[in-house]
Amino acid sequence: MSNKLAVSLIALALAACASAPAAKPKKASDEPRVPAPWTTDPYPSTYRAYPGTPTLVTNVTIYDGEGGRIDGGSVLFADGKIVQVDQSIAAPAGATVIDGTGKYLTPGIIDVHSHLGDYPSPAVAALSDGNEATSPTTPEVWAEHSVWPQDPGFSRALANGGVTTLQILPGSANLMGGRSVTVKNVYARTAQAMKFPGAPYGFKMACGENPKRVYGSKGRMPATRMGNVAVDRMTWQKAVEYKRKWDKYEKDGGDIPGRDLAMDTLAGVIDGKILVHNHCYRADEMGNVIDMAKEFGYHVTAFHHAVEAYKIADMLKANNICAAVWADWYGFKMESYDGIRENLAILQKAGACAMIHSDDQNGIQRLNQEVAKALAAGRRAGVAIPDEQAWTWLAINPARALGIADRTGSLKPGKMADAVLWNGNPFSTYTRPEKVWIDGALLYDINDPKRRPVSDFELGQPGEGDVK
Template structure:
């Protein structure tokens, strides 16, 4: 019993000591926590946490500023307004970079402005190319300049075409002088199912891509279906290697983007940010696709995932589903006569654009080529004539719409440009003859009311830094 008492007494003393130590430890821990809080607060005050900016903060925003211009009137010309209208002996008056008035010979213009006699000539809105790779595949076409395909993964929506654009590409000034191109969309290539973001540019000389970037134009997402992605990745033993693989990878990628959009705690992901922009309707989908069946499947996938296709590009079989394209309000950006160069383009026909027009679907003539961009007017004429030979009447004014207002609509810039309407940007071309003729060329080109090209004034032709000093280039007297 004594031993038990002694043990209990020892235990009591030990408990007292342990309790005391616990109190000391607790106090020490509390002090440490207080010190940690104080240190954290001081750190927050002294050095705020680093955060990356987002698009809403003006990341890579346009720095474009219109070149100086003067109030100008073009009188006596035949005017195509870009919306299917035609005015004989018309007047186009612009000032402050905007269209002020468009009308017949009675249209009033101020007396103290620049007036150009357009008798026997034609006026159109600036020509717009919805599908270009200028700057990403610039001239000269060497491997060192090949910056349009990030062919390292089947889906690369995180890349932006503007981060490859070389503003010194001589193709820009050629497109202006020979084709009357005032705006163009630069797209990534078609090696991938999702190739990245496109960018819309004003066709003006600038030191930086941001200096050319069309203010207020929405981004596009370049997608591709069919042979290209399955060939590129199937040859590497990777998925996709079939058309069903193409769709499976696309669908899984969209599902991951939807999960990301619904997860407020998700770590920032550049690829998924682009796809969420599409789901929100802020980024427009431009889909490289040839076959009619695949276009129909892509439209079904878009409905499944909750986005909309703006335009199918190349689309040589659009004529087979004109009604579906019209019902889904999807444009077709097509060539006049390119077909048959691979299996999925085999069933292309010259009347593609004409059949689409007959169905009431949106038609756009595009280039996808550094040379064709210089003659979209001629490509529109070829497509028009192919339809007329089939008995499908297409007016000249409608053919002009294929290369002005319709591409602007498909690119989301039709409220700002693409037609000669009061309040819109003064992007205007004066042609020395019928703009749909192979013999006609731009005589003068204005962008936001600034005269950027004048065939009668060699000094008015923009010359890139790259061309300066080259034999036969840049040596204008």
């Protein structure tokens, strides 16, 4: 090749390079980004339904959990789901058929406020894992990391109470106690194998006497109700600023914001992905919390205990907040002094979202009887609520408060076959669960000792003999 030709080729190459568009500088927004930490669960459910068989219950009184009643009806479930609910259903080939004459079929009871597994029975200090009472705000702790699946309370709640789903919450020593977990009441080796698949996390908060007593007695803030609100507000403000950093990162990219496990939970609450369950007794304090929630952009899903909810039933309805209450457990401390037995009935009459809850390892075994007491109190006061309507306090309303009403909480086709066959009227003190199904699997049968499993740590109850 001649020198002249070589020079010409080099010149052409340089010209081509000069005319080619310059590569655009890479922007931070082009970088792959990690998702906001509160949008994913690092400990996902490993729950697997127990195998069941197609089952048809006939000639039974049905409370469907949403206020409906069918006398002499039938329910068919298969493959873990409710298939059909009707007056009469033909039995498919191979189905187990149960005659429910004189009996009642309801959705499984859902307890929206439990500490089973975190405060197991018997109550000993070594197993007391519900309160991280080392700081007034501990959003970073998760109740599921304390759940002990061998707590005898689980099998008692199943067999004696017909409880198929429950929310396990941290205790109420703290203003912000941490995340709750919703579980199905099944026998499992780990908490992850009990976790209700896809259920959103809850967030336990508390107001009133408990936090100010626990921390005021240590000579630190909060020691008053105004201190309670101040600490809450300061913490929420940090969460707003933390979420703002992540929102900016998601929009513009750049350096990944530093992780803060406590703020992850609070940002998830503000984002609507984690549901607030607030321990609160007095009407005025519930009003303060509602105002605070509006200030920082989160929503209170339910007030728990709420012995004065009847005073603000209209406010609860207007703000789409549920009230989880007892039938007649009040007066044991000053903030619970103004409770009345008609609380649930008044809430129902006002159109508010109302439900029963236990907060107790014994009370969870008789929530149907607690509702019966509340019904009777309402009727004495002239608020006549039908039995089938009252079952919403045990089923669909707590399911709504837990964010799982699309999957459980009522006997509707397509929902999980979580059901209880009662050997009589479930609002009678003489009635007990005869059979309990979870996802269509028969996990308890009063007539079959092999279907009455108990924890290895069950010490027995009065009147029980050896189960062979």
